[in-house]
Amino acid sequence: MKLGAMINDIFESIFKHPVTEHYPFERKETPSQFRGQLQWNRENCTGCGLCAKDCPANAIEVIVLDRKAKQFVFHYNVDHCLFCAQCVHSCRQGCLSMQPQLWELAALSRDGYQLYYGNENDIQTYLASQTAAEPAATPRPAVQPVALD
Amino acid sequence: MELGPVARVWHQGVPEMNPIVALLIFPGGLFVLTLGLAYEWVDRKLLARAQNRVGPRWFQPLADVFKLLAKEEVIPNDVNPLLFVGLPIAALAGALTAALYVPIFGLAPAYSFEGDLIVTVYLLSLLTLCMGLAGANTLNRFALVGATRTLTQLFSYEAPFMLALLAPAFVAQTWQISAINSYASTHWLIVTQPIGFLVALIGLMGKLELPPFDAPEAETEIVAGAMTEYSGRGLALFRLGKGVEMVVGLTLVAAFYLGGIGGPLDFLLKTGALLIAIVIIQALMTRLRIEQTVGLWWRWGALLVLVQLLLYILWEVVTA
Amino acid sequence: MKQEPQKVITKKGERFIIPIGPQHPALKEPGHFEFAVDGETVTDATVRLGYVHRGIEKGVESRNWVQNLYMLERICGICSHTHAMTYCLGVEKLAAVEVPERAQVIRLIMAELERIHSHMLWLGVAAHEAGFDTLFMYTWRDRETVMDLLELLSGNRVNYSANLLGGVKFDISPEQADKIRQGLAFLAERNTHYLDVVMNDMLLLGRIRGVGVMTREQAEKLGAIGPTARASGVARDVRLDAPYGAYRTFKPKLILETAGDLEARFIVRLREIADSCRLINEALDNLPSGDLTVRMPRRIKEGETISRVEAPRGEAFYFIKSNGSDIPERIKVRTPTICNMGSVLALAKGHQLADMPMILVGIDPCFSCNDRMITLRRSDGEAETWSWGQLREYGIKAYQR
Numbered sequence: 058m059k060l061g062a063m064i065n066d067i068f069e070s071i072f073k074h075p076v077t078e079h080y081p082f083e084r085k086e087t088p089s090q091f092r093g094q095l096q097w098n099r100e101n102c103t104g105c106g107l108c109a110k111d112c113p114a115n116a117i118e119v120i121v122l123d124r125k126a127k128q129f130v131f132h133y134n135v136d137h138c139l140f141c142a143q144c145v146h147s148c149r150q151g152c153l154s155m156q157p158q159l160w161e162l163a164a165l166s167r168d169g170y171q172l173y174y175g176n177e178n179d180i181q182t183y184l185a186s187q188t189a190a191e192p193a194a195t196p197r198p199a200v201q202p203v204a205l206d
Numbered sequence: 207m208e209l210g211p212v213a214r215v216w217h218q219g220v221p222e223m224n225p226i227v228a229l230l231i232f233p234g235g236l237f238v239l240t241l242g243l244a245y246e247w248v249d250r251k252l253l254a255r256a257q258n259r260v261g262p263r264w265f266q267p268l269a270d271v272f273k274l275l276a277k278e279e280v281i282p283n284d285v286n287p288l289l290f291v292g293l294p295i296a297a298l299a300g301a302l303t304a305a306l307y308v309p310i311f312g313l314a315p316a317y318s319f320e321g322d323l324i325v326t327v328y329l330l331s332l333l334t335l336c337m338g339l340a341g342a343n344t345l346n347r348f349a350l351v352g353a354t355r356t357l358t359q360l361f362s363y364e365a366p367f368m369l370a371l372l373a374p375a376f377v378a379q380t381w382q383i384s385a386i387n388s389y390a391s392t393h394w395l396i397v398t399q400p401i402g403f404l405v406a407l408i409g410l411m412g413k414l415e416l417p418p419f420d421a422p423e424a425e426t427e428i429v430a431g432a433m434t435e436y437s438g439r440g441l442a443l444f445r446l447g448k449g450v451e452m453v454v455g456l457t458l459v460a461a462f463y464l465g466g467i468g469g470p471l472d473f474l475l476k477t478g479a480l481l482i483a484i485v486i487i488q489a490l491m492t493r494l495r496i497e498q499t500v501g502l503w504w505r506w507g508a509l510l511v512l513v514q515l516l517l518y519i520l521w522e523v524v525t526a
Numbered sequence: 527m528k529q530e531p532q533k534v535i536t537k538k539g540e541r542f543i544i545p546i547g548p549q550h551p552a553l554k555e556p557g558h559f560e561f562a563v564d565g566e567t568v569t570d571a572t573v574r575l576g577y578v579h580r581g582i583e584k585g586v587e588s589r590n591w592v593q594n595l596y597m598l599e600r601i602c603g604i605c606s607h608t609h610a611m612t613y614c615l616g617v618e619k620l621a622a623v624e625v626p627e628r629a630q631v632i633r634l635i636m637a638e639l640e641r642i643h644s645h646m647l648w649l650g651v652a653a654h655e656a657g658f659d660t661l662f663m664y665t666w667r668d669r670e671t672v673m674d675l676l677e678l679l680s681g682n683r684v685n686y687s688a689n690l691l692g693g694v695k696f697d698i699s700p701e702q703a704d705k706i707r708q709g710l711a712f713l714a715e716r717n718t719h720y721l722d723v724v725m726n727d728m729l730l731l732g733r734i735r736g737v738g739v740m741t742r743e744q745a746e747k748l749g750a751i752g753p754t755a756r757a758s759g760v761a762r763d764v765r766l767d768a769p770y771g772a773y774r775t776f777k778p779k780l781i782l783e784t785a786g787d788l789e790a791r792f793i794v795r796l797r798e799i800a801d802s803c804r805l806i807n808e809a810l811d812n813l814p815s816g817d818l819t820v821r822m823p824r825r826i827k828e829g830e831t832i833s834r835v836e837a838p839r840g841e842a843f844y845f846i847k848s849n850g851s852d853i854p855e856r857i858k859v860r861t862p863t864i865c866n867m868g869s870v871l872a873l874a875k876g877h878q879l880a881d882m883p884m885i886l887v888g889i890d891p892c893f894s895c896n897d898r899m900i901t902l903r904r905s906d907g908e909a910e911t912w913s914w915g916q917l918r919e920y921g922i923k924a925y926q927r
């Protein structure tokens with residue numbers, strides 16, 4: 058039985074720097090396996106769509122414009138992604154990787170979260186066809202924030 | 207009364223001050239409030255450092271008060287609105303009045319008469335009483351339990367705390383704070399009455415509801431205790447009151463047991479040392495259940511102080 | 527606004543009821559407890575769960591086997607690896623796939639790291655409920671070490687997603703193993719210190735010794751599991767009773783205490799941290815070589831199975847049924863908290879109100895994973911079901927009031 062069993066910790070701490078990290082002034086380095094934003098490498102992609110099929114958050118859409126000519130658009134919703142890396146492992150061609158440095162992804166609006174990877178022209182073609190077909194269509198049904206009015 | 211050299215010089219300037227200024231700005235009123243906030247900050251900061259945290263920045267207590275003042279004060283249904291609004295004011299007024307009788311910042315008390323010690327001790331209890339009543343005034347279940355605990359705790363530490371403050375009065379043979387202060391400046395009573403000192407210091411923690419005596423506002427049980435229904439101005443006033451009470455209490459204990467308070471430097475050093483002691487106790491202890499608190503005070507606190515008093519009386523009889 | 531005075535707000539019948547939850551500083555998740563008190567003594571306790579029911583069991587029936595791994599991992603934020611592992615073990619059993627040994631050991635290492643992190647989190651929460659914030663701050667500071675280790679291995683801090691159906695996602699390199707060993711050495715040292723604090727600090731002992739005593743008989747009758755049961759002397763640990771995965775080779779120690787009070791639960795959990803450290807070191811030293819994954823079929827053979835894993839809080843139990851397609855037919859999850867919840871209500875009576883948060887936290891409750899949905903049938907036999915649209919409308923109306 059002791060009174061104040063933690064007294065040593067207290068005196069140690071008083072003369073030490075607090076352990077709190079001063080983010081965002083100091084950033085800790087992320088480990089190399091850290092899962093940040095997804096990166097798509099289109100060299101090997103076959104457009105099989107396995108990554109999209111296994112993605113638990115439906116964050117990926119692989120749009121095949123022309124399979125022969127390897128014209129793919131990889132549509133990635135950063136704000137849907139859970140950073141589970143399932144897609145990385147599902148892809149047999151090793152096209153996908155997660156970038157350990159890109160992790161400060163918070164933003165005030167969802168606008169910047171729609172990423173289209175692929176050839177510049179392909180993306181333009183795809184986006185143009187999207188808007189032409191259905192002016193106000195959302196690519197996939199997402200749960201809308203409930204407006205209380 | 208005897209004063210330290212600095213205070214003497216300082217003190218000569220004071221009588222020329224307008225009494226209203228003395229009451230509202232310096233050394234009473236505003237100055238004590240600021241001091242209260244500063245001590246609250248030191249308390250929070252040191253506690254944070256003891257726990258290896260960063261802690262608040264220096265203006266945080268002040269910012270808290272401003273924020274609270276700017277917020278809407280919600281008066282719940284079925285309370286007596288007069289009491290609801292009035293109690294925080296009475297509490298702060300009590301604490302501020304108490305500050306007038308003690309040597310704040312090492313200056314002579316603004317008012318002083320034979321027996322002001324008793325008045326001060328009662329004024330200090332006013333805050334706790336007001337908090338208890340404020341809790342009982344609402345129908346909130348947490349506030350009711352909190353109020354019961356606040357008052358139970360008040361009754362348990364009050365007697366030992368009072369006895370611990372009276373012991374120096376006995377030796378100094380006066381009930382006037384300034385007189386005890388000057389007596390104490392030649393006698394370090396902490397040496398002759400260590401038990402009284404401990405009881406007074408820990409009693410002060412009970413009064414301020416600091417851990418381990420924070421059962422009345424134990425957030426994991428009863429949210430904010432008696433203060434649960436308070437928001438905005440009322441809460442700000444209660445918190446200011448607590449800050450002032452902390453300063454007054456520390457001043458009293460330092461003046462009585464730590465060789466009196468002779469000047470501003472003396473004041474800062476001694477109350478600062480006490481504050482550090484309080485912070486360490488806070489950091490080391492687990493919250494006591496309310497029945498443990500009561501047991502502690504009546505079984506140990508009161509008894510030990512009485513034994514000490516008895517010893518003192520015996521000593522007097524023997525030496526006489 | 528003049529309202530009728532509410533005379534009975536504090537009373538229900540003749541009793542004074544203290545509500546804890548659904549939103550209360552003592553609870554980090556919503557649950558509702560009503561304690562009837564007489565002065566400070568609790569005379570009765572009831573619980574109402576279901577505030578964070580998320581319909582995960584229903585949700586998994588419309589996702590494929592791979593996607594469900596992540597759905598189920600999110601049942602609990604603290605023992606996410608356990609849930610994923612339980613699911614994987616079950617599905618692998620159904621598909622009759624043997625996971626490579628190295629993957630199994632990596633799963634074990636993750637599971638034990640998770641146990642350390644969960645128990646340290648609990649220690650902090652329990653200390654905070656007792657009003658010992660210093661211990662709380664220090665345990666959580668040191669818990670960062672194990673969180674960093676988990677992040678180092680998996681790349682995520684909370685939902686590690688270490689599992690794949692048929693293996694694990696990452697390997698452990700020798701450098702990483704060294705970092706883990708270092709971290710564990712630090713943790714083991716701190717753990718000894720905390721054990722000393724818990725067993726010797728006078729005031730903390732005043733709050734935990736002899737409080738919330740659950741005898742062995744009670745524990746068995748109430749069906750307590752995990753550390754809660756082991757603190758009452760019930761030898762029950764799935765890792766030993768029905769070893770799975772790498773636990774067949776690496777045996778944990780059974781940690782038993784007989785007192786059954788809160789102190790015993792502290793001690794059991796702290797000793798388990800020490801034992802987990804030992805187990806991880808052993809596993810790291812004997813890491814078998816080999817592959818990390820085997821190929822899994824996309825469609826799982828028809829059949830049903832159960833799978834049990836010792837989560838930090840006790841046994842996690844999965845029932846998995848497949849109809850041969852790539853979507854499961856039914857998955858039933860039973861998490862440990864629901865088994866221990868009964869003990870809280872049974873133990874509450876006769877204790878002080880101040881002990882309630884402690885007794886509640888003593889079982890290390892996790893509300894979101896134990897929440898159940900209740901369907902009420904009216905006396906005319908009609909069960910009312912609301913659609914999403916109706917619920918939304920109701921919500922909007924409720925806010926407009």
Ligand code: SF4
Pocket residue numbers: 095111112113114115116117137138139140141142143144145
């Ligand atoms: S990391 Fe997971 S959630 Fe994100 S895109 Fe890949 S599979 Fe989908």
Ligand code: SF4
Pocket residue numbers: 101102103104105106107108109119147148149150151152153
């Ligand atoms: S799984 Fe790989 S190859 Fe297939 S579509 Fe996705 S990125 Fe391309």
